[in-house]
Amino acid sequence: ALELTLTPAQVLLRSTLDQLQEKDTAKIFSQPVDLSEVPDYLEFISEPMDFSTMRGKLEGHAYCSIGDLERDFELMISNCLKYNSKDTLFHKTALQLREVGGAILRHAQRQYQSIG
Numbered sequence: 169a170l171e172l173t174l175t176p177a178q179v180l181l182r183s184t185l186d187q188l189q190e191k192d193t194a195k196i197f198s199q200p201v202d203l204s205e206v207p208d209y210l211e212f213i214s215e216p217m218d219f220s221t222m223r224g225k226l227e228g229h230a231y232c233s234i235g236d237l238e239r240d241f242e243l244m245i246s247n248c249l250k251y252n253s254k255d256t257l258f259h260k261t262a263l264q265l266r267e268v269g270g271a272i273l274r275h276a277q278r279q280y281q282s283i284g
């Protein structure tokens with residue numbers, strides 16, 4: 169049967185993802201990097217990651233903790249820092265999102281522990 173109930177943990181995971189994505193105001197992380205636009209991307213990046221992929225994993229119950237979500241968030245950021253050189257807006261945006269996202273994830277972790 170279709171599962172309509174969300175556990176408090178799933179609600180918190182989804183809310184954390186929403187908060188992280190909200191900070192990506194330029195929406196550079198919304199979708200996977202378009203490999204037809206960037207044909208050499210996979211020469212540098214072995215595991216692409218983006219918010220739409222993370223949302224699919226979350227809805228598919230692939231994340232069982234804030235740490236699981238944090239690992240894919242960090243992967244997405246580090247891919248961007250690796251592919252885009254320091255003097256690009258993408259690189260600078262990724263550094264900022266890593267800072268802001270870190271605070272969101274620390275707060276979510278505390279909440280996650282409190283819901284048991």
Ligand SMILES: CC(=O)c1c[nH]c2ccccc12
Nearest residue numbers: 196197201206248251252258
């Ligand atoms: C997040 C990221 O690295 C990118 C997001 N959109 C892009 C377009 C060309 C190259 C890289 C990107």
